[in-house]
Amino acid sequence: MQGRRAGKRKWQAFPGNNKFFCRGLLMSSRQVAILVFVVVTILVLAGLFFAFDARYLVLNIHPVGVGAIFPVIGALGLFYSLAFILKAGCIDPGIVPRALPDECEFNTSLADEDPAAKSKSYVGTPALYKTVTVNGQPMRLKLCVTCNVWRPPRASHCGLCNNCQEHFDHHCPWVGNCVAKRNYRYFYLFLCSVTVMSIFVMGCNVAVISLASTQGDNASFLNALKENPASVIEFAIAGIGLICVMGLAGMHTWLIAKMETTNEDIKGTFKQRSRGDTVINPYLKSRNCCENFCVVICGPFPPSLIDRRGYVKESELEEEGDQQCYGATGVSSPGPGSGHLVQEDKHELTSTAEAVPSETSGQAVAAVHGSQNEETTKLID
Amino acid sequence: MDRQGKKIFIQRDYSLGTGVRFSPEFPRELQGRVDEAVYRATLEHINDIFDRAEALNCRAYCEGCMACLTGYMFQYCIKTHYERRVQEATDFIREENRTKYERLGVVIGDPMDRGLRCIEVFIMPEVELQT
Numbered sequence: 376m377q378g379r380r381a382g383k384r385k386w387q388a389f390p391g392n393n394k395f396f397c398r399g400l401l402m403s404s405r406q407v408a409i410l411v412f413v414v415v416t417i418l419v420l421a422g423l424f425f426a427f428d429a430r431y432l433v434l435n436i437h438p439v440g441v442g443a444i445f446p447v448i449g450a451l452g453l454f455y456s457l458a459f460i461l462k463a464g465c466i467d468p469g470i471v472p473r474a475l476p477d478e479c480e481f482n483t484s485l486a487d488e489d490p491a492a493k494s495k496s497y498v499g500t501p502a503l504y505k506t507v508t509v510n511g512q513p514m515r516l517k518l519c520v521t522c523n524v525w526r527p528p529r530a531s532h533c534g535l536c537n538n539c540q541e542h543f544d545h546h547c548p549w550v551g552n553c554v555a556k557r558n559y560r561y562f563y564l565f566l567c568s569v570t571v572m573s574i575f576v577m578g579c580n581v582a583v584i585s586l587a588s589t590q591g592d593n594a595s596f597l598n599a600l601k602e603n604p605a606s607v608i609e610f611a612i613a614g615i616g617l618i619c620v621m622g623l624a625g626m627h628t629w630l631i632a633k634m635e636t637t638n639e640d641i642k643g644t645f646k647q648r649s650r651g652d653t654v655i656n657p658y659l660k661s662r663n664c665c666e667n668f669c670v671v672i673c674g675p676f677p678p679s680l681i682d683r684r685g686y687v688k689e690s691e692l693e694e695e696g697d698q699q700c701y702g703a704t705g706v707s708s709p710g711p712g713s714g715h716l717v718q719e720d721k722h723e724l725t726s727t728a729e730a731v732p733s734e735t736s737g738q739a740v741a742a743v744h745g746s747q748n749e750e751t752t753k754l755i756d
Numbered sequence: 757m758d759r760q761g762k763k764i765f766i767q768r769d770y771s772l773g774t775g776v777r778f779s780p781e782f783p784r785e786l787q788g789r790v791d792e793a794v795y796r797a798t799l800e801h802i803n804d805i806f807d808r809a810e811a812l813n814c815r816a817y818c819e820g821c822m823a824c825l826t827g828y829m830f831q832y833c834i835k836t837h838y839e840r841r842v843q844e845a846t847d848f849i850r851e852e853n854r855t856k857y858e859r860l861g862v863v864i865g866d867p868m869d870r871g872l873r874c875i876e877v878f879i880m881p882e883v884e885l886q887t
Contacts, residue, residue, distance in 0.1 A: 458827030472871030481765050507770045514770070524873055525767070528774050542774070561828065658773065673820025675810050676836040680871035 469556030
């Protein structure tokens with residue numbers, strides 16, 4: 376009888392900067408402290424709500440059955456908020472697996488031969504590009520030097536996680552993970568659920584204070600505040616949460632309506648060029664916003680491509696410092712005459728597919744998007 | 757072709773968008789080894805399976821809505837439509853290899869083994885084929 380199979384599982388030899396939990400079932404980036412803080416904050420707010428406001432409303436709203444709706448809505452809101460943030464933060468966001476050694480040379484051979492297609496920003500080793508057509512729009516794909524894969528259209532390499540992700544939106548420190556193809560819907564629904572529940576909790580706080588300030592012998596607004604400090608604390612926490620997420624929820628609603636990612640919006644991938652060249656969004660098949668929302672929120676569920684629980688073949692393991700990893704972990708050799716790579720892989724300027732015509736629009740810059748409040752779109756480290 | 761055989765990688769076709777689709781162009785390395793019509797039929801069938809996996813129809817929307825209402829917990833209970841189509845593609849490729857390609861010295865790989873980036877096609881050396 377065969378014993379337990381020896382050898383590493385792929386999550387144990389994963390080359391990116393990720394943490395894995397439950398034997399590879401769950402994963403996130405290395406920085407999860409903020410995610411833990413957000414979850415704890417939600418739980419504390421929920422605890423205060425159920426212990427004080429919900430109880431007060433159930434007991435003081437007549438007829439009695441009507442007040443029961445508040446804890447029910449609160450429980451549903453808590454369930455959905457936690458489910459969405461944990462799904463957003465603890466699953467594979469859409470990582471493109473790195474190429475294995477036998478694929479690397481083949482990938483390099485597919486590059487455009489046009490010298491003008493090479494990046495102007497690198498000293499020494501130029502980047503490699505190939506041109507494809509997406510729904511009639513020519514797009515230039517880049518060969519990722521870290522992952523040694525041709526980045527699909529809309530994909531980008533996250534400098535923090537050190538992975539290429541499909542439909543890369545941004546790296547979100549609040550969920551401790553990148554937001555990309557597989558978890559964008561959970562991230563968006565988390566923003567919406569927190570927005571709605573913040574408004575709901577604040578409304579309940581106002582209701583409690585209003586009721587308390589009209590009942591009892593020494594009924595007054597100040598007395599009501601003193602007798603219900605939990606409501607005041609909840610109002611403050613929910614208010615801060617609302618300020619943080621409402622703008623983001625609005626921005627992502629607008630991005631979904633026009634079928635763009637945060638990455639494309641910041642880089643202006645589909646904006647009119649100064650020369651007057653027309654660049655259309657090839658992913659915006661329909662101008663119907665409802666259909667775009669249906670696609671994003673209710674569309675199919677693409678599976679994880681990195682096969683975390685699979686076993687790594689011995690021949691695929693490579694030494695990376697003091698660890699063993701599988702898949703491309705170093706620099707590709709683009710061709711004769713290439714110099715050394717000056718920039719480290721981690722510092723690689725990320726780029727999605729560039730809509731042709733373009734010059735250096737593929738070179739992203741670190742941006743703190745003004746409307747994103749606490750959110751930082753990290754495109755490079 | 758060297759003694760160890762040759763690997764070629766059928767790339768993704770993005771002409772219709774970012775959906776999973778592989779280029780049905782007949783590789784020159786397979787000329788004389790595999791019938792072009794047979795190869796194209798195999799690739800088109802694989803593309804059709806993934807088209808059905810990613811189809812935006814009533815079924816997909818119902819699955820999405822149901823998943824949303826359960827807080828996406830039901831995905832841990834039953835396989836999604838996409839996962840079932842991926843398994844269908846794996847089974848189809850295995851069957852095609854067994855019935856058509858292996859006797860010609862060609863093995864078509866599962867695209868999931870390559871993260872849906874490409875399809876590996878292994879071409880055995882002619883010497884091995886004759887033995």
